């Protein structure tokens with residue numbers, strides 16, 4: 050059985066106070082929920098306090114980015130060994146906001162992916178097309194290129210220790226979710242492309258959907274055969290919403 054995961058991406062939101070309330074609400078709300086893996090990917094400065102709050106729970110934690118460099122004169126960067134100090138399980142890599150706003154191309158994403166795995170953490174590799182690309186009919190080509198860069202650098206087997214998140218850029222933070230069928234089509238395309246290279250890896254690969262997942266649309270999305278969970282932005286900042294989404298996956 051493929052691992053199911055619902056992961057929150059807090060992006061650049063939160064404070065010590067807000068995080069405490071949020072995590073208290075999530076821990077209480079998730080009590081007893083065991084089939085679904087749950088994680089929160091938080092801003093770097095909060096890793097220590099989040100680790101303290103979650104270490105005796107079933108909720109995992111991780112980061113939203115990492116440097117492709119090991120160490121050195123890279124002002125403002127954070128390395129994989131630093132994330133290991135805080136026992137992160139997951140690191141998001143290649144989020145469309147990193148690609149679009151911070152200029153991360155497929156090669157940088159592939160380097161980061163490799164570093165994350167070498168350090169023993171699980172990359173949540175984000176792929177997805179913009180609205181313009183979808184409307185030009187090149188969604189599959191874009192996704193294929195994004196994946197190919199990583200597979201070329203790290204090998205197909207590396208995906209047995211990774212998670213993919215399909216996040217159509219036009220659905221992120223817009224309230225405009227991909228329909229379950231639209232999402233399923235791309236998830237199936239991703240799985241098929243990987244199956245062509247390694248059937249075993251494809252079967253076991255967890256593929257998350259991200260982009261305006263809310264309590265009212267989560268279960269329809271999660272029912273689709275190739276959707277194994279969600280990467281949740283806005284709704285992961287509201288304890289009751291995040292808990293409801295995790296419960297939708299657990300059915």
Ligand code: 13P
Pocket residue numbers: 058144216220221222223224259260261262280281282283284
């Ligand atoms: P929203 O759920 O706010 O659309 O964000 C999705 C996302 O970018 C998760 O990484």
